[in-house]
Amino acid sequence: MINHILGRKLRKIIIPLILVTVLVISVSASFIPLAFADPDPGEVWATDADGIKKEVFNPTDTVYVKGVGLRKGLKYKISIVEDTGTQIKSGDPIPTNNIVAWKVITTDLQDGSFGPEDIWIQPLMPGCYDVFADCLEEGTQGYYDPGIDAKDEESPLVTTAGFFVIPEIPLGTLTGLLASFSATLIIKRKRIF
Ligand SMILES: [Ca+2]
Numbered sequence: 804m805i806n807h808i809l810g811r812k813l814r815k816i817i818i819p820l821i822l823v824t825v826l827v828i829s830v831s832a833s834f835i836p837l838a839f840a841d842p843d844p845g846e847v848w849a850t851d852a853d854g855i856k857k858e859v860f861n862p863t864d865t866v867y868v869k870g871v872g873l874r875k876g877l878k879y880k881i882s883i884v885e886d887t888g889t890q891i892k893s894g895d896p897i898p899t900n901n902i903v904a905w906k907v908i909t910t911d912l913q914d915g916s917f918g919p920e921d922i923w924i925q926p927l928m929p930g931c932y933d934v935f936a937d938c939l940e941e942g943t944q945g946y947y948d949p950g951i952d953a954k955d956e957e958s959p960l961v962t963t964a965g966f967f968v969i970p971e972i973p974l975g976t977l978t979g980l981l982a983s984f985s986a987t988l989i990i991k992r993k994r995i996f
């Protein structure tokens with residue numbers, strides 16, 4: 804019984820704390836997009852409309868994808884799929900059962916680049932996502948071929964996903980959460996002292 808009550812109190816503190824942490828991370832990330840470098844050769848990245856690498860999207864954003872150093876002048880299928888908590892390795896099938904958006908593009912004849920190309924138009928569903936570029940003219944279609952294909956499956960915040968979409972928290976709810984969090988702390992302190 805005591806453990807049950809303690810558990811409920813702990814949840815009341817931890818849940819608002821997690822929500823506030825996610826909000827702080829997302830706000831920080833939206834202010835520091837220029838800190839990210841341009842995509843490396845032979846890679847694809849989720850970006851904003853200006854082609855700046857982006858890790859955190861709001862549901863009202865559109866996900867653009869940019870690629871550099873791919874096979875020149877060839878068709879690629881660019882797909883965005885829900886992250887399953889793992890990374891695709893050489894020769895693995897590229898997931899097809901959880902695609903949220905895809906488009907076929909042709910890379911630049913001179914340098915193998917493309918984009919920024921709007922791939923996933925808002926509204927976006929909150930969650931973690933990967934980006935794959937599967938060459939339709941070289942390698943094996945539907946399978947990940949390093950050196951030909953490319954992927955964005957790693958970010959500083961989530962090691963198996965290229966980017967994520969956070970739920971939008973209305974300002975009123977956030978204010979309520981912060982007030983509730985502060986009140987819980989005050990009550991805790993009064994009980995301790
Ligand atoms: Ca993944």
Ligand SMILES: [Ca+2]
Binds near residue numbers: 942
């Ligand atoms: Ca392939």
